[in-house]
Amino acid sequence: MTAAVGTFTLEADGERLACTVVEPAAPARRGTALLMHGGGSSGKHRCLPLARELAVAGCRSVVFDFAGHGESTGELGQLSLARRARQARAVLARHAPDGPLLLAGFSMSGQTVADLLGDPDIGGRVRALALGAPAAYAREVRELPFAAPEFTATLRTPGSWRSSSAFETFAAFDGRAVLVLPETDEVIPAEVTDALDAALRTRAAYTRLTLPGADHQLGGWLGTHPEHRALVAAALLSEA
Incomplete structure (x- = not known):
C-alpha cells in the first residue's frame, strides 16, 4: 500500500509551521496520529518513517516542525514548552479537529504529549500514546524561553523534574501507552525514565519496548531500522 503525502504550512503562535500529512491508501480506520520530534537539531523528517509505517496499517499521521526547527519560522531560543503545546494544538485544530487521536513524542516532546493529554479539549480523544526516550520538565519552566538562563539553571537543579505535570497526567491515562527506550540513553536520567514508567503502569494498557543498539536519537534510529519501526507501530x- 502506498501512502499519500501532502505538505502544508500553518500560521500559528506567530510563526509559519511546516506540516506534513501522511494518508493511508485506503480511508483511515484508526484515527489520526500526531508525531512530534524532540529538541535541538531535530525536525519532522525524523518522524516521517514512522508516519509512513502507521499509514500502511491504516492510520493517518501528521508531523510538523516546531518553531525554530526544520522548515518552520522562528528562533529556537525563543521557543518554550508552553509554545510547543500551543503549536501542537494549532496543528491538531487544522489537521485533526475531531475523531480519535494517537499521540507520539520523542525526547522533549514527551512533555508535550503530557500537555496535550491534560488539555480537556484533546485528552478525551486520545486512544493511544507512544513516548520515545521521553523527558519531563519542571512546572516552573513551562513559560520560559529555552534561551533564558533560568531555564537552564532549573534543568541543572537535581530533581527539578519531579514537579512535572507529566507524572500525574500519565498516571490518569487509561488508554494504550507504549514507552520506547534505547539500549543506552546518554540524555535522560534513569530516574526520570523510572518515574514515567511507574506513572504509565498505573492505569494504561502498557507496553515497554527497549531497542537493542539504539541511543537517545530514537527518531533517527527508527528511520534506519525497519524491524524496530514495525514493532513500535504495532x-x-x-487493540489488546
Missing part, C-alpha cells in the same frame, strides 16, 4: 496500534 504496539501503538494494538
Whole structure:
C-alpha cells in the first residue's frame, strides 16, 4: 500500500509551521496520529518513517516542525514548552479537529504529549500514546524561553523534574501507552525514565519496548531500522 503525502504550512503562535500529512491508501480506520520530534537539531523528517509505517496499517499521521526547527519560522531560543503545546494544538485544530487521536513524542516532546493529554479539549480523544526516550520538565519552566538562563539553571537543579505535570497526567491515562527506550540513553536520567514508567503502569494498557543498539536519537534510529519501526507501530496500534 502506498501512502499519500501532502505538505502544508500553518500560521500559528506567530510563526509559519511546516506540516506534513501522511494518508493511508485506503480511508483511515484508526484515527489520526500526531508525531512530534524532540529538541535541538531535530525536525519532522525524523518522524516521517514512522508516519509512513502507521499509514500502511491504516492510520493517518501528521508531523510538523516546531518553531525554530526544520522548515518552520522562528528562533529556537525563543521557543518554550508552553509554545510547543500551543503549536501542537494549532496543528491538531487544522489537521485533526475531531475523531480519535494517537499521540507520539520523542525526547522533549514527551512533555508535550503530557500537555496535550491534560488539555480537556484533546485528552478525551486520545486512544493511544507512544513516548520515545521521553523527558519531563519542571512546572516552573513551562513559560520560559529555552534561551533564558533560568531555564537552564532549573534543568541543572537535581530533581527539578519531579514537579512535572507529566507524572500525574500519565498516571490518569487509561488508554494504550507504549514507552520506547534505547539500549543506552546518554540524555535522560534513569530516574526520570523510572518515574514515567511507574506513572504509565498505573492505569494504561502498557507496553515497554527497549531497542537493542539504539541511543537517545530514537527518531533517527527508527528511520534506519525497519524491524524496530514495525514493532513500535504495532504496539501503538494494538487493540489488546
